[in-house]
Amino acid sequence: MKWNKRKIIDRVMSTLTAACVVIAIIPLLSILYTVTINGISAVSLDFLTQIPRPVGEAGGGLGNAIEGTFIVVGIACLIGLPVGILSGVYLSEYGQNRFGRFVSFVADVLTGTPSIVAGMFGYTFIVLYFGSFSAIAGGVALSVLMIPIVTRTTEESLRLVPGSIKEASLALGIPKWKTTFYIVLSTARSGIITGALLSIARISGETAPLLFTSFGNMFWANGLDKPISTMPVQIYTYAITPFPDWHAKAWAGALVLIILILVLNIGVRFVTRRKYGV
Amino acid sequence: MDRLKLSFFRSSRSKLSGDFIFEAVVGLFALGILILAFLLFRELFIESGLSRKTFGLSFLFTSTWDPVNEIFGALPFIFGTLVSSFLALLIAVPFSLGIAIYLSELAPEKLRTPLSFIIELLAAIPSVIIGLWGIFILAPFIRDYLAPPLSTYLGFLPLFQGPMYGLSMLTGGVILAIMVIPITSSVSREVIMTVPTHQREAALALGATGWETTRIAVLPYSRSGIFGAVILGFGRAIGETMAVTMVIGNSPRISESLFSPSYTMASVIANEFVEATSKLYVSSLIEIGFLLLVISVIINVAARILVWKLLKVEGGKVA
Numbered sequence: 077m078k079w080n081k082r083k084i085i086d087r088v089m090s091t092l093t094a095a096c097v098v099i100a101i102i103p104l105l106s107i108l109y110t111v112t113i114n115g116i117s118a119v120s121l122d123f124l125t126q127i128p129r130p131v132g133e134a135g136g137g138l139g140n141a142i143e144g145t146f147i148v149v150g151i152a153c154l155i156g157l158p159v160g161i162l163s164g165v166y167l168s169e170y171g172q173n174r175f176g177r178f179v180s181f182v183a184d185v186l187t188g189t190p191s192i193v194a195g196m197f198g199y200t201f202i203v204l205y206f207g208s209f210s211a212i213a214g215g216v217a218l219s220v221l222m223i224p225i226v227t228r229t230t231e232e233s234l235r236l237v238p239g240s241i242k243e244a245s246l247a248l249g250i251p252k253w254k255t256t257f258y259i260v261l262s263t264a265r266s267g268i269i270t271g272a273l274l275s276i277a278r279i280s281g282e283t284a285p286l287l288f289t290s291f292g293n294m295f296w297a298n299g300l301d302k303p304i305s306t307m308p309v310q311i312y313t314y315a316i317t318p319f320p321d322w323h324a325k326a327w328a329g330a331l332v333l334i335i336l337i338l339v340l341n342i343g344v345r346f347v348t349r350r351k352y353g354v
Numbered sequence: 355m356d357r358l359k360l361s362f363f364r365s366s367r368s369k370l371s372g373d374f375i376f377e378a379v380v381g382l383f384a385l386g387i388l389i390l391a392f393l394l395f396r397e398l399f400i401e402s403g404l405s406r407k408t409f410g411l412s413f414l415f416t417s418t419w420d421p422v423n424e425i426f427g428a429l430p431f432i433f434g435t436l437v438s439s440f441l442a443l444l445i446a447v448p449f450s451l452g453i454a455i456y457l458s459e460l461a462p463e464k465l466r467t468p469l470s471f472i473i474e475l476l477a478a479i480p481s482v483i484i485g486l487w488g489i490f491i492l493a494p495f496i497r498d499y500l501a502p503p504l505s506t507y508l509g510f511l512p513l514f515q516g517p518m519y520g521l522s523m524l525t526g527g528v529i530l531a532i533m534v535i536p537i538t539s540s541v542s543r544e545v546i547m548t549v550p551t552h553q554r555e556a557a558l559a560l561g562a563t564g565w566e567t568t569r570i571a572v573l574p575y576s577r578s579g580i581f582g583a584v585i586l587g588f589g590r591a592i593g594e595t596m597a598v599t600m601v602i603g604n605s606p607r608i609s610e611s612l613f614s615p616s617y618t619m620a621s622v623i624a625n626e627f628v629e630a631t632s633k634l635y636v637s638s639l640i641e642i643g644f645l646l647l648v649i650s651v652i653i654n655v656a657a658r659i660l661v662w663k664l665l666k667v668e669g670g671k672v673a
Contacts, residue, residue, distance in 0.1 A: 086563035090460045096452030097461075097469055100539070103532045104476045107487045114490075159383050166380035179384045181658065182391050188586070188654035189394070189647070190593025191481075192620045196643040199627070200397040220390065227387060253376030281480025284595035284620070288627050308482045312596060315486045323490070330483045341478045345471065 108334070115331025118324040124332070128294050128310070131319055138329050140296045141310040144211070145333075147297055148290050148306055149280050151215025156222030157272055163223070164230025164268075169256050171231075180231065186224035194220040195285035203289060211297065211304040214290025218279040225275040233267025234260060270344050277340035281333060283308035307333050394647065402641035404634055413641060419606045419622075421630070426638035428645070430606040434523070434616040435646075438598065439591035441527030441612070446534040447584055453535070454542035454580075459568045470543065477536035485600030488529045493520035493601055496528060501613060512610040519603070524612040526602035530591045538587035541661060545579030546572055582660030589653040593646065595620040619646050 122137050129136030167180050198217030203209055237260050245255040261268070291303040292313060307329055314326035405413065409426060416427025457470050497520040504514045518524075549572045557571035573580075603615020604625060619642045630636045 082563055082566065086565040089565040089568075090456070093452040093456035093460055096449045097456055097473070100449055100453055100473055100476070100535050103487075103492075104472065104479070106491060107479060107484065110487055110491055111483065159386055162380045162383035163387050166377075166384040170377050170381065171384065176384070179387050183387050184658050184662075185651055185654040186387070186391055186394075188589045188593070188650050188657075190595065190620060190650050192593070192595040192623050193394070193398070193643050193647045193650070196623065196627075196640060197394050197397055200401045200640070201393065204401075220394070223387065223390065251373050253373050256376065277478060281478075281482065283480070283482040284624055287624055291628070308480060308596075311486065312482050312600075315482070315489060315600065326486055330486055333480060334483055337478055337480065338475070341475065 111327060111330045111334055114324065114327035115329075118328035119331060123325075123328055127296060128325075131317075131322065134321070136325075138305075138307060138310055138325070138332070140293065141305040141307045141329065142332065144290070144293070144297055144304040145280060145307045147300070147304060148211055148214040148218065148286065149276060151212060151300070152218035152222050152279055153272075153276065155215065156219035156226055156275070159219075160223045160226025160275075161230045161268060161272070163227040164234060165256060165261070167227065167231040168234035169252075169260065180228075183224040183227045186220075187228065189220065189224075190284075191221060191282050192284040192287075194218070195287055195289055198285060198289035206301065208301065209289065209291035209303040211290050211300045211302065214286045214304065214306065217285035217289045218282060221282065221285065222275045222279050225278065226271055229271025229274070230264075230268050233264040233271065236267065237263045266348060270348050273340050273344045277337045277344075280340075281308055281337055283312050287312075398640055398644040398647060402637055402644045404637035405641040408634060409638075413638070414645075417606075417608055421626075421632075421635055424632060424634050426634070428619070428638075428642050430608050431617055431619040431622050431642060432645075433608050434526075434602065435592055435618040435620070438523060438526045438530055438602065438616065438618055439588055441523070442530030442534050442591045443584065443588055445528065445531035446538055446587060449531075450535050450538035450542055450583070450587070451580070453539040454546055454583075455568055455573075457539075458543045458546045459572060460564050470540065474536050474540055476532070477540075481533065481594060481596040482600075484529060484533065485597035488525065488597055488601040489521075492529060493522075493525050496520065496522075496525050500524070505613070513612050516609075516611040516613050518613040519615070521601055521603035521615055522613050523602060523609075523616040526598045526616065526618070527612070529597050529601050530594055533594055533597060534587040534591050537590050538583050541583035541586055542576070542580045545576045545583060545661060548579070549575045578660050578663075582657045585653055585657040585660070589650050589657065592653070593620060593650050595624050599624045619643075 120137075122135060124137060124142065125139045126135065126137040127140045128138070163179070163183070167176050167183075170176065171180065194217045197220055198213045202213035202216050206213075241259060241263060242255055245259045246252065250259075286306050286309050290306055290309070292309050293303045293305040297304050311326045311329040311333065314322040314329065317323075405426065409416070413426065413428055414432065415429055416425075417429040418425045418427045419430060420426070453473060457466050457473075461469065497518050501518040501524070505518070508514045553571045553575060554567050557567040562570060598618055599621035602618060602621060604617050604621055605615040606617045606622070607614070609616070623639050623643055627636070627639050630639055
C-alpha cells in the first residue's frame with residue numbers, strides 16, 4: 077500500500093512537470109502559428125522591395141526597414157564584435173587576476189541591462205551630441221547589448237580550448253600572442269561564431285533601443301547620420317495603429333523577422349551539433 | 355655566426371614586444387567594458403540631474419504625472435513595474451521549476467535536449483512580436499476566457515473587480531510570465547544539473563523514486579541557485595519593454611484591480627520619450643531609466659553571486 081502511494085506520487089509529479097513543459101510550449105506554437113497564418117498572405121515581392129505607403133493606399137512594403145535593419149545591425153557588429161571578442165580573449169587568456177575577474181563580472185551584469193536603458197544611452201550619448209536621430213545612434217545602442225554577450229561567449233569558448241594545444245604551440249617557441257591568435261582563436265572559432273550569430277539574432281529583433289536612436293523613416297536610408305527605418309520599430313508602429321491594412325503589414329513584417337531570427341538560431345544549433353556531436 | 359646571433363636577438367626582442375602589445379591591446383578592450391558600464395551610469399545620472407534637483411526623493415512617492423503642468427512623480431510606473439513583475443513571477447516560477455525538474459531529472463534522456471532547445475527558442479522571439487501576438491491573440495483570450503471565471507469565482511477580491519478590456523495589468527503579467535519562463539527555467543536547470551551525481555545515486559540506492567530523489571537529494575542542494583534564477587527572471591521582467599507596453603494599457607493610475615490598465619517604467623519611456631518636449635519632462639523620463647538601470651544592476655549582481663558560486667564550485671567537479 078505504502079509502496080503504491082509513493083509510486084503514484086512519482087507518476088503524478090512526472091506528469092505535472094511534463095505538463096509544465098507542454099504548457100510553456102503552447103505560447104511559442106501559438107506565436108509561430110499566428111505569425112505564419114497572418115503574415116504569409118501579406119508577404120510578396122513588393123512587400124520585400126518597396127517602401128511604405130500612406131494609410132489607405134494599397135501596396136507598399138518594408139523594403140527600407142529590411143535595409144535599415146541590416147545597416148543598424150551592421151554598425152552594431154562593427155563596434156560590438158571586435159570589442160566583445162578581444163575582451164573575451166583578454167578575459168580567458170590574460171584575465172586570471174582581480175581586474176579580469178571584475179571585468180568578467182561587470183560584463184555578466186551588463187547582459188541584464190534593460191534594452192530601453194541601452195536606447196536611452198544611445199540617445200544621450202549620440203543623438204544629443206549630434207543633434208539628430210541616426211543609424212549610428214541605433215547601432216551604438218544595440219552594441220551596448222551585444223558587447224557583454226559576445227565577451228562572455230568568447231571567453232567561455234576560449235576556456236574550452238585544451239591547455240595541451242596551447243602548450244604544444246608554446247613549446248615550439250611560438251610567442252604567446254601568436255599562439256593565442258593563430259592556435260587558440262582558430263580552435264575556438266566555431267564557438268565564437270556561434271556566440272556572435274546568437275547575439276546578432278538577439279539584437280536584430282530589439283525594438284526598445286531603436287525607438288529614440290535610429291527612430292524611423294518612411295523612405296530609403298539616406299545616410300548613417302539620418303533617422304533610419306528598422307523592421308522591429310516598423311512592426312511596432314504598424315501594430316499599435318487602428319488600421320487593419322497596417323496590422324496585416326505588421327504580421328508580415330513579424331514573419332520576415334521571425335524567419336531571419338529562427339534561421340540564425342536553428343542554423344547555429346545544427347552547425348555546432350555537427351561539429352561536436354553534442 | 356654573426357647573422358645567426360642577430361636574428362636570434364631580433365626575434366626574441368620582437369617576441370617580447372609582440373606579447374606585450376597584444377596583451378595591452380586586448381586589455382584595453384576589456385577595460386572598454388568597464389568604461390562602457392561607467393558611461394552608462396554617468397550619462398543617465400547627469401541627464402537626470404534636473405529632475406532629481408527639482409523633485410528630489412518625492413519623485414519616487416508622488417503619483418501625479420502631468421506633462422502639461424510639468425509635475426512628475428514616478429510612483430504609478432514603479433507600482434506598475436513591481437506588480438506586473440511579481441505577477442509574472444507568481445505565474446512563471448512554478449512552471450519554470452516544473453520545467454527545470456522535468457528536463458533535468460524526470461524526462462526520458464532523449465527528450466531533454468530537444469525540449470529544452472524549444473523552450474529556449476521562446477526567448478529568441480523578439481519582444482515586439484510577442485507584443486503583437488499579445489494584442490491580437492492573448493489579450494482577447496484573457497478577456498473572454500480567463501477574466502470571466504476569475505471575476506465570477508474570485509470577484510470578492512478587489513484584485514478581480516471592475517470591467518475587463520483586455521489590455522490590463524493581468525495581460526501584462528501573463529505576457530511577462532511567458533518571457534520570464536525561458537530564462538528562469540534554463541538557469542534553474544543548469545543549477546540543478548550541477549548537483550553531484552552521487553547525491554542522486556545515494557537516494558536511488560535507498561529505494562527512492564525519481565521524484566523523491568529530486569525532492570530529497572537534488573532540490574535542497576540547488577535552493578540558492580534556483581533563487582538566483584528567479585531573481586534573474588525578475589530582472590528580465592522589470593527591464594522588459596515592448597511586449598508589456600503593447601498589452602498593459604498604458605494608463606498612469608494606481609488601481610487595485612488587475613483588470614484595469616496600468617503603466618510600467620519601461621513603457622512610459624518607450625511611449626513618451628520621443629514626444630517629451632520640455633527639458634524637465636525628458637530629464638524625468640531619464641531618471642526613470644536611471645532607476646531602472648540601478649534596480650537591474652542590483653538584481654543582476656545578487657543573482658550572479660547566487661548562481662555563480664554554484665556553477666563555479668560544483669560545475670568544475672561535475673565536468
